[in-house]
Amino acid sequence: MKNRYSAIGCMILIAGLVGCGADGGGEQYPRFAGGDNEIMEFSFPDTLNPALGGDVVGTISGDAISLTLPYSVSLSDLVADYMTNSATVEVNGVVQNRGVTKNDFSSPVVYRVIADNGDTRDYTVTVDRAPSPEKRISSFSINGTDGTLDHDAGTISLDLPAGTTPVSLVALFSSAGRTVTVGGVSQTSGQTANDFTRPVRYTVVAYDGSMRDYTVTVRILPAPWKEITSFVFSAAANPSLATDVPCVIGDSDISAVLPHGSDPAALAASFATTGISVSVDGARQESGVSRNDYSAPLVFLVTAEDGGTREYTVAVTIAKSDAKSITRYQLDGESGVIDESARSIRVDLPAEKNLSNLTASFLTTGVLVTVDGREQESGLTKNDFSRAVYYDVTADDGSIQRYAVEARRGENLAGLWNFEYPADGEYLINGARPVEGLFGNALFFDGRDDYVLVPDSDRLTLADAGSIEVFLQVLSLRDYAGIVHKGVQTDFSDESYTLQLWGKDGTLRIGIFNEKGQWAYVDAARKLENEEWYHIVATWNASDLAIFINGKLEGTVKNTVGAVRDSAGGLVIGAPL
Template sequence: MINNSYATGKVTGSIDVGGLVGERQDSYLGGGGEAINSFYDTITTGQLVSAGGVGQSTAQMQNKSIYEADNANIWDFSNIWAIDSVHNNGYPYLSAIQVYLDYDGNGHTSGTVPTSRSFMQGIKASIYSGMIHVIKTGYVFNGWNTKADGSGISYKSGDSFALAANTTLYAKWIVPNSNATLTSTIGNVSTGGTASESITDIPYGTTLAAFKAAITPATDATFEVYDEDGVTTATRLATGKMVIVTATDGTTKTTYMVSVTANDAKDIMAFGLAEQTGSAVIDTIAHTVAIEVMSGTNVNALVPTFVLSAEATAKVGTVDQVSGTTANNFTNPVTYIVKAENGITQSWKVTVTIAIGTEKDITAFSLTQQTGPAVIDATAHTVAIQVVNGTSLTNLKAAFNLSAGATAKVGTTDQVSGLTTNNFTNPVVYKVKAEDGTTQNWTVTVTVAPSSAKAITAYSFTQQTGPAVIDATAHTVAIQVAYGTDVTNLTAKFTLSAGATAKVGTKSQTSNSTANNFTNPVTYLVRAADNSTQNWTVTVTVAANSAKSSLRSA
């Protein structure tokens, strides 16, 4: 069902076309759909027929009585609808939710005012911001006002406001003049009557918004604050900016050069070091900065980051200071000379202290005779180090590093890296003392690397005829025994390298105890203390019969 509706839009098509309704499905489904007190404009729709609604001419559609003819279904023009010749081309509109912003030329002599626009009730309406094509002879257009006499609320192009009801804005007309002056409650305004004036002594820190709010231009004149180029609208206030006032005649302008007083602040606002243990303490009354750095920090060339008052600079001696770049020696307090923008200076004393260390570690340990790096266990507080085989442990000199600021003793003897000797035959306890006086015992254990020697250094038999010939290069032993010696069960007396052992086959060899069959060369497997091995071949020969030799000679 369609009730209290209308159509004005152009309708085109070839089938099922109508001014308000093209086709009613219920017409062939047996239903009873209908359009009640509804209409369409036969002229604007281009249709003379419709499956629902009544066709009317444009003039009739713009007549309120058409919609009130059906008393049973009368349109509510008190609460829902409205109709007038100004809005919506004279057709009804929904006044319950739809409001209009209208423009009135207010006595203009030529041109056209902007077209009315509709908005949802309560929505912010934007005032027409395009070119104004309305003229009043002898006057200059100066925006819009909610009252024809200009006593209402004034708006300029592009402004917006919440529209609660139909509202008319009236053109504001002023008689043009050439007054392009201003007054200001901030700063001192020159009044030389020229096109180039000035506003001086503006307090440092004045914001652009506050400055603009303090300016009152001549009646109906306008102004703007620009950058030094006089074209770019300023975004901040500073010396060199300019205020340009335009008179109501649109051509006369006065430029006011802006001068802001120099900043007299000369403070260190923030100060930091990469090595700091906490935030710096800045005393703005005593003009001091105190900051602590980690234990062990070298303060001879520290690079601070700092923030000064706006436009201020700093020097240490004759050296300009650049935050994050300039290094200084903070062994003693350093004086920063901070200069304000207005040239006044202030001395600031920066004191850097080194934190008292609590660490008491042995961080490195070495011996000239070591076979590899020391193993330092920071949890168990132990140091384990090995020296080459044969090293005497009774008088070793260690090189070591301790935590920053820490010292060490062995017993009552102060330990100096690379100088103090100790007997490491047994583990040695180093007592390491931190800067804060707390101590930690560290146990240093030195072990001697096992020998790799695996030589047979002496070899003999009771039955030998002469000393054994030992070849340390070929790893052989050659020995002769007396004629008649049974070589199948000989017991050798031998000496091996210190810590070495020997086997023949799987049989361990004991000097002057283990017997072997020397009918053929016998291989001794000599194992060194470091578990490396070397085969030695022992060859036993029996001397010739001396009696037979004598008979041959006879």
């Protein structure tokens, strides 16, 4: 008997040793060969995966293991339990600890079972989700109007704007499920039309075959519209009017200006409305037929389909003058060219002129002139003319006419000075004072030490060709009195060109100097006299010099010195320095 018990004890001892195994193995059976590498059972217990709600046991077929989990369970972090007759199991080289190690089963996972003798066997574990039981409509709209969803009651309600025809409406919806049907007809969001005259039942079918109904009820709202959208006194309905008189419609007022001399006592208004009726003092109005006395304001009452009302006070005035033209325009003293047909005004200014803060003088037949709503005062208001400036001229009758004013820098216009407004740093006035000139302001020079100095710039060189234009009145003749010349040295060492009196008899001379100090000049045949205004133009180019007085050529000579000297001397107006 002792030997028998000893044998039994030995067997138990051996079984115990085999059961311990190596780290990372599953539950093991006694093995009799070193090449055992099988997985006999594979599962996801709910004790290790609480989201399951119950154990999920895998089906082993050869080297494939398959499991199906509830739809809502995440596959990315699952713990498997398994039974194997081997000591070591790995996934991607990581030793697995049964009931402990987590793996991502979003895609098939290969379990490698390694026998004691090194033989391996791979099992591919594939985890699928069960078909989804979800079946809900999460959003529903028609023509941009969102529906109110009650998932518990299975209802969707929409209030569509007044005037909507419910017979053939297309719903835009999002859903969770396999299909959505109405009366057995598959529905496509944004495409399938249905008749919503009565409630429509939408059935959502889940992937697991279960179904859920939503009853959609559409209500067309009564129209709240109560606007007057157009209002006119037409010549056809009012023979006393020569033309149609359109009216201006505001939030609660309508205004009209009748031609001068019109009688407002018995006029018929033609109007359009979004309401169902229009009345004045309780009397229903018929467009183009009903006549009223508009000598005083009238209240038009518009009634909407939903019973709401809106009042419009109609005020009619008789026009005064409709004149609203700009008849004369000067910018910074320079006359503009007015194109009345295009309602445009163009002013040419020097290329280097700063346009950002200029003053305009103008004459108008209107009663008010504004720029961007700001009243303009002739000769005082400044504006930025870096881009087109729009002048709105209001007539006595309130009508408005717009003029676009464009100040253009002329590339060929080196400088222009009319002394209408302060220099703003463009030049220095020494002694000379403003007086009334032939066109606006002029400067009075005493003939001794009064002058205007314009700083030198490249544009003032006029090397190859140039012209000087002056409006001049001589009050007394003075020897060699300067009019316009470039250069400030008394020895003429930096002189470029000069327009001046020569001698005491009123001789006018234009001269140019080259880089060597040589000069060419021409004298005008006509002599200047005291107290007279003259328009003088002196020109030169590579070939000739010429001088004009009041539009007539008074002298010309060949250019024998070539290009004009480029000097650093400033431009002096009024007297030599």
